[in-house]
Amino acid sequence: MTIRLIYRLCCLLLNWLRLLARSSAAKDVEILVLRHQLSVLERGMPKPGFELGDRAVIAAFVRLLSKRQRHGMKLLVSPRTVLRWHARLVKPKWTYPHLRPGRPPKPVASRALVLRLARDNDGWGYRRIHGELLNLGWTVAASTVWEILKQAGIDPAPQRADRSWDRFLKAQATGVIGVDVFHVDTVLLRRLFVLLFIEHDTRRVHIAGVTRHVTAAWATQCARNFLMSWDDARAEGIGFLIRDNAGYFTEGFDSVFTAVGARVVPILPGVPRMNAIAERWVGTCRREATDHILITSERHLRLVVDEYAHHYNDHRPHRSLGQCSPNGLHAPPRPAEGEQTRIIRHDRVGGLIHEYMQVA
Template identity: 30%
Template sequence: MIASASSNELAKYVEFLKEENKILRSRVPGQIHTKPDERSRLIKLGKALGQAIEELITLVAPSTFYRWCREGDSGKKKPNPKGGQRKSREIREFVIEIAKTTGFGYTRIIGELRKVGIKGISRQTVRNILKEEGIVPGPDRTSDCWDNFVKRHAETLWAVDFFSVKTVTARGLKDMYLLAFLCLSSREVIVSSSTEHPNSAWVVEQTKEFLDQTITREHKPSIVMHDRDTKFTKEFTAALKAKDVRTNVLPVASPNLNGRCERFIQTIKYECLFKFILFGKRHLDHVVSEFADYYNKKRAHMERDHLPPIRKRAPKAVRKLSRNKIEVRSYVGGLVQSFERKAA
């Protein structure tokens, strides 16, 4: 398509790519350090553009690009003003390994080198080695983030959130409320019974039932994270604290931080609850219990390598499998089907 484009069309393509590049560049903070092979490719393509490169290049200043060209033409690298020799490959690889493994800054990396007997390496040398590899300074690597927090505590970290469903009662349509507890590691879910009045006492009661089901496990809950809903009261926190479980309150207006729990709520609504006419509390609780049991034991989950949440081991792999050894089982009143091997 581009090969057959007219000059006017090509100009429009370039304008679009320039604008797209500006947006991408604005999302990348700080400097972008290029590697030698990357600089070579940029020089090769940029030279053909002449002075137009000054309007296009955004990775570095045009003067830096021209310096690259001069150094490339001369075939010489910028001399080391101190006349120092390049460190051996083994030391350089060791510095990179320390940085990637520990996340330490330059000074602490020197400390690790000293401990194993490597001397004569300065902070600037460590900086240059990491810069050539495109590794950012220590503070940017050691600063914690939400994903790291979740990964660190995943086995004992649970999330909780409310959701509501409309049911048909003798008094008309009523909103029923439930609590969903979800394990961040296994993706196992425990859903409470429903209520029309989700007050603090009900929340505490459901939390105690959740703890009764999980507190004796090998990886028992240690943290329960939740949003700032006013129904998560000090009594809720006290009930968890009594079992040595602490709470992690999420920031205001940050539903993405509880996205895994939100995703389950979306799943149970669209795959199950929205496909039923629910008649009151007992009917709703039964349907939710059936789906939660199916979700935990039979429904494949991508984050679990396409295994159900509470299945610990994958089935033995086979090259061929006869169709008559597979059966289709129905769950949640025939709403969902699951393909499973027949019992031996």
């Protein structure tokens, strides 16, 4: 034990004599390197980790020491490690992006347009889509359209055609109109009647009239007024009119629609589901508007049902229309990330119904 202590003291004395021969600058550099290594050891637990700044400091200080001084120091890194740091630093500066051989990729806009046309029109093949692109002014080869569809996993036109009941029924709904009459009791226990028409394809509702006594002449005149509000081309597009068997729907009422080429389809007795879309709107109007208001007069009822019809057509979402309103079949654009928008509220039917709109 005594001999080992004497040996340690001799080594320390020799190291001290050797330090006396060194310059103060070299000793300061060595002290800075050792201190920085101690800070790295204190920061990295359980394994020290060198950040980009630590690597730059150690590499710069080690460069200031001589070869013999570097061998005499206790460093946490080896020369091989310093060289590897330098290689990593040089690599991102002189590495060029790899260019794949062959033709450049298809533009994103043209690819998105091809996929949109294919999904919107399941009966179109790549030749039909190619022709539509040429009509739109897009210069794209037919083989490019075929390749885009193949890469997206879209089958040819005969295989991807939609043959579901949902698609079939939506196609049949064009040109079909339902008509119905519902009643509302006023605060003075007087019964008022509302005549409405509803388009099956768009679910757009039209309030034709409000009266205390429903007669055949009144219903016929409401039908004439309804068709007069449409242009000739739109009126001639009516294929079917669905109505119930009430006494006020007479031959005069039917002749108004048969004159424009429509076919009148009376529902079976006791089967209101044959006119389900019109009946559904009557129930919706009752639940959301008329059941919550004390109606005082015929004029008051007309104002309420007209305002609710405007809300239903312009704002209220409908599941069969993809949660869009009948008059707004396309959803508004989604705001971009970080865009400052404000939501405002518009009240309808005396504040009973709230509509929300987005303002930039």
